[in-house]
Amino acid sequence: MKRSVLFALVGLVATPLFAADDLCTINLQKLSDYKATASTLxxxxxxxxxxxxxxxxxAQAAGDTQKCIxxxxxxxxxxxxxxxxx
Structure with a gap:
């Protein structure tokens, strides 16, 4: 029982970290997409x-996800x- 609670807590804490890293990656991809359409910019x-x-x-390579975002x-x-x- 204690182990289940521990895994649930770890999952809740880790989820925002993965989500932030994903947002950084998604935003970088969007910027790449805009760069590909350079004729409009x-x-x-x-x-x-x-x-x-x-x-x-x-910043992403240095592990500074917040700066990347x-x-x-x-x-x-x-x-x-x-x-x-x-």
Whole structure:
């Protein structure tokens, strides 16, 4: 019984960690997809996306998932804003 409770607690604690890592990976993929459609993005923004993606990959490799998510979220928001004309 105690072992079952322990496994359940470990699962609950570990789930957000995996979800955060997945979000970092998903965001990096979205940035790659936007880079592939470079014809719709202006050059300054394309450079910013590239730089953010490189920095986010470095953060991910260093195990700093929160930094990766922060960088990729900002870059994705910049893309959305540029498409809205902001």
């Amino acid at each position: 202006g050059q300054p923004l394309l450079g910013q996306i590239h730089n953010a993606r490189v920095e986010a990959q470095k 922060s960088l990729t979220n900002k870059a994705l928001q910049d893309v959305v804003n540029s498409q809205k004309g902001k």
